[in-house]
Amino acid sequence: MFTYPLLTPAEQASLPTLVAEPNPIQAKFEDSTHQLFYCQTTDGEMVLKVCHEATIRSSHFWLGANHLFAANFPDSLGDIHLTHHFLQKNGALTVPGFVAANAQRFVLTRFLAGKDLDAELIADDWVIQLAEHIVKLHQCTYTSWGQLHAPKLPAIEWSGRLHQTITFLAKQKGTLIDKTLLAEVLANAENIRETEFVPMMLDLRWDQFRSGTNDLALVDLDAFVIAPRALDLVLLEYVLTPTQLALFKQHYIQTHNWPEHGADKSCYQLLLFLMNILGETDLEKWMQQI
Numbered sequence: 001m002f003t004y005p006l007l008t009p010a011e012q013a014s015l016p017t018l019v020a021e022p023n024p025i026q027a028k029f030e031d032s033t034h035q036l037f038y039c040q041t042t043d044g045e046m047v048l049k050v051c052h053e054a055t056i057r058s059s060h061f062w063l064g065a066n067h068l069f070a071a072n073f074p075d076s077l078g079d080i081h082l083t084h085h086f087l088q089k090n091g092a093l094t095v096p097g098f099v100a101a102n103a104q105r106f107v108l109t110r111f112l113a114g115k116d117l118d119a120e121l122i123a124d125d126w127v128i129q130l131a132e133h134i135v136k137l138h139q140c141t142y143t144s145w146g147q148l149h150a151p152k153l154p155a156i157e158w159s160g161r162l163h164q165t166i167t168f169l170a171k172q173k174g175t176l177i178d179k180t181l182l183a184e185v186l187a188n189a190e191n192i193r194e195t196e197f198v199p200m201m202l203d204l205r206w207d208q209f210r211s212g213t214n215d216l217a218l219v220d221l222d223a224f225v226i227a228p229r230a231l232d233l234v235l236l237e238y239v240l241t242p243t244q245l246a247l248f249k250q251h252y253i254q255t256h257n258w259p260e261h262g263a264d265k266s267c268y269q270l271l272l273f274l275m276n277i278l279g280e281t282d283l284e285k286w287m288q289q290i
Helices: 053-058 060-069 075-090 124-138 155-176 180-188 231-240 240-253 264-274 283-288
Strands: 024-026 034-041 044-051 099-103 106-110 146-148 150-154 198-203 207-209 216-218 226-230
Touching: 034 264, 053 150, 060 146, 060 155, 060 226, 060 264, 075 099, 075 106, 075 226, 124 198, 124 207, 124 216, 124 231, 124 240, 146 155, 150 155, 155 180, 155 264, 180 264, 226 231, 231 240, 264 283
Parallel strands: none
Antiparallel strands: 024 034, 034 044, 044 106, 099 106, 146 150, 146 226, 198 226, 207 216
């Protein structure tokens, strides 16, 4: 008899019966907050994602997401089925079928056939599909922000909470953050007045996607929040190459305007750096990249 790795007997009692020993899927980053396993069951191929609780507690990404957006991770895994349903209804990409989840512990989803993307080999069609997906998500607008399924934080609190989060994360980095830059960013944060909030994937990177024959699929769904549209676009400017960004914009501006960067730019740049979004360790290089 086969068992699901790292799960208690009670947790796996109602899960589909395994027909082979689950195989570990190699983590893409040393600080990965989850352990992944490929599982063959009587109900088909699946992927088990188990929280690595010690890593989550020390993750700058989740420290930032929980502090700023009240993301409540990993407790929020208990509601991740709602994220699957939301993206199936409001997004433009394939997402894995939801099977089961347990708050703080694990998610079990259906396996999506295809290949993991290589950030160095991104097809134009995938950029267009991503643009179509973001365009659809940005059509869902909110006047409050926070958790994807319960954005209860009022717009007036954004600047103050952003200021607090940048201060909090900068302390975690210690002496690595230039004090002059930090003071300038914090001053700018006080003047930000965001009024438009949209669904955002905080950890959007190409390695979170898979490609089928032609279709792009999104496989990692646990970091969606309701955030300022400007923050989402700043992240995209980091993820996309200049050529990809130009192609993305061609499709995006058919439906939405592309806002000019203001005082928010440096704030959002530093926030993303402190959350270790793309793993960059050179702050000066990061701030000059866009």
